[in-house]
Amino acid sequence: MVGGSRLRLSAAALGGLVLVWALLTACAGPSQYYAGSGLHDATVAEVAGGWRNVEGTRVVLGHDGTALxxxxxxxxxxxxxxxRLSGTGTWRLADGDGDGGQVVRLELTARTRVDRRLPVTAIGASAPEPPSTYSWEFSVDRDRRGALTLFFFYGDPDAGNAYVMTRETAS
Structure with a gap:
């Protein structure tokens, strides 16, 4: 019987450790603890210009700090x-917290249009009113070729979904 008690005690201790580990990591998605790209060499001149997303988003960052x-x-x-918001605003390139790297802080100050990515019926009858102003913080990074990319995380932090903007190409 002594061996069975030890086995149950060991199993209970192991179960307790697994429970503690699960509680500590329950909401530890990649975006929640993202420490930044560590990039510190991007310039305003390099960030200014047109940016696109595969979903049809377009952002134009003016050299003068204005944004479309x-x-x-x-x-x-x-x-x-x-x-999905459209309008005008301002932007600036800044160093993020600590050594995380640079970020683009974008402020929509005048909303001109609202589109819906999802039909209101899919969102639910109590869909919140879209904001008239809004702020985004894009992390700044470089791809394998050294070109800048801008991105932020969206949705559930545990999913780690990244909204990536790439430099607009000439048509």
Whole structure:
């Protein structure tokens, strides 16, 4: 019987450790603990210009700090509301917190249009009113070729979904 008690005690201790580990990592999705790209060499001149997303989003960042936004989705849980904002605003390139790297802070100050990524019936009858102003923070990184990319995470933090903007190409 002594061996059976030890086995049960060991199993209970192991179960307790697994439970503690599960609780500590339950909401530890990649975006929640993203430490940034560590990039610190991007310039305003390099960031300014047109940016696109595969979903038809377009953002133009002027050299003078002005911004034009077309059909940009919400960041984090704002994405789940299904709206896409268009309008004008401002932007700036800044160093993020700590050594995380640079970020583009984009402020929509004048909304001109709202589109819906999802039909209102899919969102639900109580879909929130889209905001008239909004702020995004894009992380700045470089791809394998050294070209800049801008991105933020959206939706459930555990999913790690990235909304990636790439440099607009000449038509």
């Amino acid at each position: 936004v077309e059909r940009l989705d919400g960041q984090d849980f704002g994405f789940d509301d299904g709206w």
